[in-house]
Amino acid sequence: MKKSLLFRSTFKHLSANSLTTLFMCVGIMIGVAVLVAVIALGRGTEARILDRIDRFGETDSFTIRTVPWGLGGGGLRDDHGELLLGFDHIDALPDHIPGIATVLPTFNARNPVSAGQEKLEDIAVQGVALNYQEVRNLNIYSGSFFSETDIQSGSHSAVIGPALANHFFPRENPLGKFIQVEDMQLEVIGVLDTRGISNSGRNADQIVLVPHGVFVELFQPLGLSTVTVRVENPANLEKLAAETQNYFEEIYPGHQIFVRYPMATARARDEIANTLSFYLKIIAGTSLLIGGTVMMNLTNLSISGRIREIGLRKALGARNKDISGQVLAETALISIIAGVVGILLGYLLTNELADRLELRSIFSWHAPVFGLFFALLIGLVFGVRPAKRAAKLDPVLALRGSQQK
Amino acid sequence: MLYLNQVEKVYKNGSNRIEALQEISIKVSPHTFLAVQGKSGSGKTTLLNILGCLDRPESGNYLIDGDDTSLKSDNELAALRNNKFGFVFQSFNLMPRFNALENVIIPFLYSPNPPGKPKEAAKQMLEKVGLSDRTKHLPGELSGGQQQRVAIARALVNNPDIILADEPTGALDNQTSQEILDILAELNSEGKTVIIVTHEKDIANQCPYVLTLSDGRVVDLKKPGNDTLSNGGVTVL
Ligand SMILES: Nc1ncnc2c1ncn2[C@@H]1O[C@H](COP(=O)(O)OP(=O)(O)O)[C@@H](O)[C@H]1O
Ligand SMILES: [Mg+2]
Numbered sequence: 001m002k003k004s005l006l007f008r009s010t011f012k013h014l015s016a017n018s019l020t021t022l023f024m025c026v027g028i029m030i031g032v033a034v035l036v037a038v039i040a041l042g043r044g045t046e047a048r049i050l051d052r053i054d055r056f057g058e059t060d061s062f063t064i065r066t067v068p069w070g071l072g073g074g075g076l077r078d079d080h081g082e083l084l085l086g087f088d089h090i091d092a093l094p095d096h097i098p099g100i101a102t103v104l105p106t107f108n109a110r111n112p113v114s115a116g117q118e119k120l121e122d123i124a125v126q127g128v129a130l131n132y133q134e135v136r137n138l139n140i141y142s143g144s145f146f147s148e149t150d151i152q153s154g155s156h157s158a159v160i161g162p163a164l165a166n167h168f169f170p171r172e173n174p175l176g177k178f179i180q181v182e183d184m185q186l187e188v189i190g191v192l193d194t195r196g197i198s199n200s201g202r203n204a205d206q207i208v209l210v211p212h213g214v215f216v217e218l219f220q221p222l223g224l225s226t227v228t229v230r231v232e233n234p235a236n237l238e239k240l241a242a243e244t245q246n247y248f249e250e251i252y253p254g255h256q257i258f259v260r261y262p263m264a265t266a267r268a269r270d271e272i273a274n275t276l277s278f279y280l281k282i283i284a285g286t287s288l289l290i291g292g293t294v295m296m297n298l299t300n301l302s303i304s305g306r307i308r309e310i311g312l313r314k315a316l317g318a319r320n321k322d323i324s325g326q327v328l329a330e331t332a333l334i335s336i337i338a339g340v341v342g343i344l345l346g347y348l349l350t351n352e353l354a355d356r357l358e359l360r361s362i363f364s365w366h367a368p369v370f371g372l373f374f375a376l377l378i379g380l381v382f383g384v385r386p387a388k389r390a391a392k393l394d395p396v397l398a399l400r401g402s403q404q405k
Numbered sequence: 406m407l408y409l410n411q412v413e414k415v416y417k418n419g420s421n422r423i424e425a426l427q428e429i430s431i432k433v434s435p436h437t438f439l440a441v442q443g444k445s446g447s448g449k450t451t452l453l454n455i456l457g458c459l460d461r462p463e464s465g466n467y468l469i470d471g472d473d474t475s476l477k478s479d480n481e482l483a484a485l486r487n488n489k490f491g492f493v494f495q496s497f498n499l500m501p502r503f504n505a506l507e508n509v510i511i512p513f514l515y516s517p518n519p520p521g522k523p524k525e526a527a528k529q530m531l532e533k534v535g536l537s538d539r540t541k542h543l544p545g546e547l548s549g550g551q552q553q554r555v556a557i558a559r560a561l562v563n564n565p566d567i568i569l570a571d572e573p574t575g576a577l578d579n580q581t582s583q584e585i586l587d588i589l590a591e592l593n594s595e596g597k598t599v600i601i602v603t604h605e606k607d608i609a610n611q612c613p614y615v616l617t618l619s620d621g622r623v624v625d626l627k628k629p630g631n632d633t634l635s636n637g638g639v640t641v642l
Contacts, residue, residue, distance in 0.1 A: 009503075009514070016502040312498045315459055316559070317487020317515035319480045396460045399494070400450075 010329045020302050021334060027294030028338035029345060032375050034287040036346025036367040041353060042280040044360035061230040062241040063106070064248065065258045083255045084223025085248060093229065097243050099236050104129060106226040107215040113208055115168040115179045123164070124207045125181055127215025143175045143190030146211055154213020158186035163205035165191045179208065182218055186210060288374050292382040299331055299386040310390055311398025324387035328380060335379025339372045346371065407433040407456060407567070412465035414451050425451040427621045429465070430642040433600070435566065438593040439639055440609040441602045443618035449602040450571055452618065456600065457490045457569045458482040487515050491560025495572035497552040499544040505531060505555045506540040512563045530558035534588060550581035557588060568592060570601040574608055586611060614639045
C-alpha cells in the first residue's frame with residue numbers, strides 16, 4: 001500500500017509541475033537519444049569500415065611474389081624472364097615452416113573472355129584451389145561456388161564477377177549460360193558479390209574464377225610468380241612471412257622475393273575501431289553529463305519551491321530517508337520515462353541520420369539497455385545531492401518559511 | 406504525561422541572542438485542553454514545536470510518559486510525530502494538488518503499521534469532521550474552515566494521543582473559528598490532549614487551562630474552578 005501511495009504521490013508531484021518535469025526530461029532524453037544514435041551509427045560505421053578492410057586484406061595471410069607489386073607479373077611462364085616458383089617447392093612449404101596453415105597458389109592470367117558475340121580483352125582469370133573462398137572472403141551473390149568435386153575433377157565451370165555478368169548477360173540470368181576462354185566453353189554456376197575497386201586499382205568485379213585443374217588445362221603454367229600463404233596464428237604473420245622469404249631466396253639464390261602482408265590493415269583496423277568508439281563515448285558521455293547537470297539543478301530548484309511541503313511531511317512523521325527517498329524516486333521516475341522516450345527518439349534520429357548521411361546503423365540490445373541504464377544512473381547520481389539537501393532541511397524553519405507566505 | 410524541565414531555547418542571529426524560551430518547567434497530564442497565549446514573538450510556536458518533537462530544547466529535559474526525548478534519535482522522534490502527535494497549522498498546510506482524501510492519507514505513508522484500507526480509514530476521519538461529501542475536492546475548492554477540518558482529519562488519522570494546533574483559527578472568521586474550536590473541544594472530551602496556541606482572548610477564554618507566555622517565560626496559568634486530575638491538568642513547577 002505504501003509503495004503505491006508513494007508512487008502516486010511522486011507521479012502527482014511530477015505531473016503537477018509539468019514544465020519543470022518536462023525540462024528535466026528533455027535533458028535526459030537528449031542524452032539518451034544521442035547515446036542510442038551514437039551506439040547504432042558507431043557500430044554500423046565501424047562494421048562498414050572493417051568490412052571494407054576485411055574484403056581486401058585478410059589478416060591471417062600474406063602474399064609473396066617474384067616481382068615487385070605494380071610491375072606486371074602474375075606470370076605463368078618465364079616468357080618475360082621473371083622467376084617462377086616451382087610447384088614442388090610451393091607444395092612443400094607447410095612441411096618446412098611450422099605455423100603455416102595452407103598455401104594458396106595464385107593462378108592468375110589475363111586473357112580475352114567472350115560470350116556469344118561479346119568479347120572483352122584483358123580479363124583476370126584465376127584458378128581456384130581448395131580453401132580459396134575461405135581465404136579470400138568471397139561472397140556469392142547468386143548461384144553457388146565450386147564444390148570440392150568441381151575443383152578436384154576440374155569441371156568446366158566458372159564463377160564470374162558482377163561486372164562481367166552485367167556486361168555479357170544484361171537483364172538475363174547468367175546462371176547456366178556459357179562463356180568462352182581461349183577455346184574452352186565454361187558454364188557459369190555463380191556470380192560474386194560486388195567488391196568494387198581493389199587495392200591495386202583494378203576492377204575486382206571483372207573476374208573469372210575457374211577450378212584449378214581447368215586453369216592448368218588452359219594455360220599450362222610452369223610455375224607461379226605469386227603465392228598466398230595462410231598462417232595458423234595471425235600474431236606470427238610477420239615472422240612467418242620473413243621465414244618464407246628466406247626459404248625461397250635460399251632455393252633461388254640471386255633472386256629477390258617480395259612479401260606483402262596486411263599488418264598495416266590489421267593495425268589500421270584496430271586504430272579505426274578504437275578511435276571511433278573513443279569519440280563516440282566522449283560524445284555520449286558529454287551529452288549525458290549535460291542531461292544530469294540539468295536534472296540536478298532543476299531538482300534543486302524544485303526542492304527550493306517545496307520547502308514548505310518537506311517541512312509538513314516531516315511534521316507528519318517523515319524521516320530524513322523518507323524525504324531523500326521521495327526525491328530520488330522522483331528523479332528515477334523522470335529518468336525512466338525520459339530514458340524510454342529518449343530511446344525512441346534515438347531510433348528516429350538514427351534512421352534520419354543514416355538516411356541523410358548514407359551511414360549504416362546497427363541496432364542491438366546495447367543501445368536500449370545502456371540508454372536506460374545510463375538514464376537511471378544519471379537520475380540517481382545527480383539526484384543524490386538534492387535529495388540529501390532536502391532531507392537535511394530543518395522542519396521548524398521549513399514550516400516557518402511557509403507562514404511568511 | 407508531558408514534562409518540560411528547565412527547558413531553554415536560544416536563537417543566535419549573528420551576534421544577537423534571542424532567548425525564545427527560558428526556564429520552562431511544566432507538566433501536562435493526559436486529556437488536558439490547554440491554550441497557550443501571549444504576544445507575537447513571546448515563544449508560543451517555539452514551545453509547541455518542542456512539545457511536538459519538531460525541535461529539540463537547547464538545554465533542559467523534555468520527557469514524554471517518562472521517556473527523555475534527548476536520548477531519542479531523529480528517526481524515533483519522527484515516529485512520535487507520526488503517531489503520538491497530530492499537528493494543525495494556522496495556514497492549514499494542505500498539499501494543493503492532492504484532494505481532501507489524499508491529504509488525509511499522507512501520514513499513513515510514514516506509519517510503521519498503516520491500516521489495511523487506508524482510504525476507508527481516511528474517509529471515516531473526514532466524516533468525523535463533517536466533510537464526507539467533500540472527499541474528492543482539492544484544497545483550493547474548499548473554504549478556509551473546510552480546509553482546516555481536512556487538516557484536523559489528517560492530524561487524527563493515526564489516532565494520536567495529543568493534538569497540537571498552532572493558531573488554528575488565525576486565518577478564519579469568528580463563526581468558523583468557533584466551529585473549529587468546537588471540533589477540538591469535542592476531541593478533548595473524547596479523551597485526547599489538545600494544546601492550542603492562540604493570541605485571541607475569545608478563544609483562550611473558552612479553554613479550561615490557559616498558559617500565558619511573555620518573552621519566553623511562563624507568566625501566568627489559569628486553571629478551571631473544578632481542577633481535578635481526572636479531568637487532565639497542567640502544573641507549572
Ligand atoms: N529560526 C529563528 N531564528 C531566529 N529567531 C527566531 C527563530 N524562530 C523564532 N525566533 C524568535 O524567537 C522568538 C519566539 O518566536 P515564536 O516562538 O515564533 O513566537 P510566537 O509564536 O509566540 O509568535 C521570536 O523573537 C522570534 O523572532
Ligand atoms: Mg507563532
